Amino acid sequence: MLAAERLNATFAALADPTRRAILARLAAGETPVTELARPFRMSLPAISKHLKVLQRAGLIARGRRAQWRPCTLEAAPLKEANDWIAHYRRFWEGSFDRLEEYLHQLQSKENKNAPRK
Amino acid sequence: MLAAERLNATFAALADPTRRAILARLAAGETPVTELARPFRMSLPAISKHLKVLQRAGLIARGRRAQWRPCTLEAAPLKEANDWIAHYRRFWEGSFDRLEEYLHQLQSKENKNAPRK
Numbered sequence: 223m224l225a226a227e228r229l230n231a232t233f234a235a236l237a238d239p240t241r242r243a244i245l246a247r248l249a250a251g252e253t254p255v256t257e258l259a260r261p262f263r264m265s266l267p268a269i270s271k272h273l274k275v276l277q278r279a280g281l282i283a284r285g286r287r288a289q290w291r292p293c294t295l296e297a298a299p300l301k302e303a304n305d306w307i308a309h310y311r312r313f314w315e316g317s318f319d320r321l322e323e324y325l326h327q328l329q330s331k332e333n334k335n336a337p338r339k
Numbered sequence: 340m341l342a343a344e345r346l347n348a349t350f351a352a353l354a355d356p357t358r359r360a361i362l363a364r365l366a367a368g369e370t371p372v373t374e375l376a377r378p379f380r381m382s383l384p385a386i387s388k389h390l391k392v393l394q395r396a397g398l399i400a401r402g403r404r405a406q407w408r409p410c411t412l413e414a415a416p417l418k419e420a421n422d423w424i425a426h427y428r429r430f431w432e433g434s435f436d437r438l439e440e441y442l443h444q445l446q447s448k449e450n451k452n453a454p455r456k
Contacts, residue, residue, distance in 0.1 A: 226356045226359075229353075229354075229356075229359070230354050230355065230356060231354075233350045233351070233353040233354035234350070234351070234354035236346075236350040236420075236423075236424075237346075237347050237348075237350035237351035237354060238347065239343045239346075239347060242343075242346070242423070245427070246426075249426070249427065249430070295427070295430060297427055297430030297431040297433075298431060300424055300427045300430070300431060301431035303353075303424055304421070304424045304425070304428070304431075306353075306359070307353075307417055307420055307421045307424065308421070309363075309366070310362070310366065310412070310414055310417045311421070313366070313412060313414030313417070314414040314415060314417060314418035314421075316414075
């Protein structure tokens with residue numbers, strides 16, 4: 223898969239709250255599929271569909287141990303997504319910087335206008 | 340919009356290479372729609388659809404100046420996406436740590452087995 227295709231698959235996989243919740247659950251450790259399904263009030267086939275999307279994006283790996291096929295989190299695609307978003311960091315940090323600057327200006331104006339004791 | 344819905348919209352918007360390229364272009368400054376369309380060999384209606392997805396996700400704002408309605412990047416949703424992904428940082432950093440540890444072990448084994456000069 224090309225980097226662009228991997229990003230497509232990763233972001234598409236993350237665009238669903240159930241899939242994000244599954245990853246959050248797996249962050250606590252490998253989990254059998256039946257246990258993953260429990261909190262979502264979803265059928266096993268519905269959960270299996272979500273797991274397939276996550277697996278195709280490389281976000282989870284599934285064990286081969288016959289009975290419970292545990293799922294584990296795979297973080298490499300998250301790192302790639304993080305790296306892509308990080309290019310835009312200056313935009314959100316920039317806006318906080320500007321806010322901070324503005325608050326400083328307000329404060330120094332207030333200090334000037336305050337009656338001297 | 341709830342935080343979960345905002346994340347759904349943001350990640351879905353980022354799951355397309357054209358939309359990511361539009362954001363990359365806007366990172367260089369506000370841009371008229373006609374100029375955004377140029378590098379993609381896409382019709383204006385096709386680009387407009389992408390812009391609508393980005394706008395619904397709050398990732399761009401569109402000016403109201405009649406002739407060229409410039410688009411600007413809005414970084415707040417990227418910050419939220421970044422914050423979500425950041426929870427998993429220890430997983431990818433952890434795996435590099437483990438790799439590093441493994442390489443150290445290999446190296447010290449090699450040093451042991453190396454013939455003394």
